[in-house]
Amino acid sequence: MKEKLIRRYNAAERVNHWIVAVCFIVLAISGLAFFYPAFFWLTGVFGTPQLARIVHPFVGVVMFVGFFVQFLRYWHHNFIDREDVKWMKSVKEVLSGHEVGDIGKYNGGQKGMFWMMTLCMLGLFSTGVVIWRPYFAQYFPIDLIRVALFVHAWAALALIAGIIIHVYAAIWVRGTIRAMVEGVVTEAWAKKHHPRWFREVKARQEQEK
Numbered sequence: 541m542k543e544k545l546i547r548r549y550n551a552a553e554r555v556n557h558w559i560v561a562v563c564f565i566v567l568a569i570s571g572l573a574f575f576y577p578a579f580f581w582l583t584g585v586f587g588t589p590q591l592a593r594i595v596h597p598f599v600g601v602v603m604f605v606g607f608f609v610q611f612l613r614y615w616h617h618n619f620i621d622r623e624d625v626k627w628m629k630s631v632k633e634v635l636s637g638h639e640v641g642d643i644g645k646y647n648g649g650q651k652g653m654f655w656m657m658t659l660c661m662l663g664l665f666s667t668g669v670v671i672w673r674p675y676f677a678q679y680f681p682i683d684l685i686r687v688a689l690f691v692h693a694w695a696a697l698a699l700i701a702g703i704i705i706h707v708y709a710a711i712w713v714r715g716t717i718r719a720m721v722e723g724v725v726t727e728a729w730a731k732k733h734h735p736r737w738f739r740e741v742k743a744r745q746e747q748e749k
């Protein structure tokens with residue numbers, strides 16, 4: 541039987557997402573290399589340690605701008621509603637394979653993750669500017685630079701932990717990776733995991749007929 545597919549992301553959204561994801565991976569690798577001596581060899585991700593130190597903040601700006609575009613695309617889909625609270629309260633049941641609540645485009649977990657990513661991005665960018673030598677750091681007092689370094693490291697760790705969960709969930713819920721690779725999901729996937737979004741898409745398709 542032929543699968544019925546519906547579009548979830550267009551090409552621009554997918555390119556946008558994967559630019560952010562690739563930036564995140566090289567930033568996480570080089571950042572961990574600066575932070576933990578045991579990981580210093582990972583600076584090789586940018587060729588040499590010196591290059592890694594120079595390039596890391598520039599890639600950070602690309603990731604921030606890329607995420608900002610994602611933020612503009614998705615913020616209005618990420619307000620937590622009553623159905624999401626139901627979902628969150630029954631997360632154990634959800635993890636055992638039974639979806640709960642009339643879920644829209646994203647579920648409570650995805651929405652929580654979206655705001656966590658947003659907070660981390662703002663924290664990383666603002667503190668990244670304060671600690672960026674040789675361009676900006678000289679304009680800030682040393683105490684502020686110390687606080688900024690502390691917040692930068694914690695925001696990075698929180699984001700890395702969050703993205704591990706994001707990737708795990710994307711792989712674990714069968715058919716989700718396809719949404720961000722090919723841009724489509726099956727109707728069965730949408731009905732099961734995002735029933736309200738499925739009905740909205742169908743209603744729009746009916747109107748366009």
Ligand code: HEM
Pocket residue numbers: 548557560561562564565607610614618646650651654657703706707710716717718719720
């Ligand atoms: C590195 C590997 C990554 C993989 C495999 C991955 C996978 C995915 C997949 C499959 C989706 C679609 C989920 C759905 O439509 O239900 C998605 C959505 C999304 N991803 Fe990723 N992702 C990765 C990294 C990142 C990173 C680093 C960020 C940003 C920090 C990010 C931000 C987002 C956002 C904002 C969405 C839209 C979901 C929402 O608004 O709640 N992803 N990702």
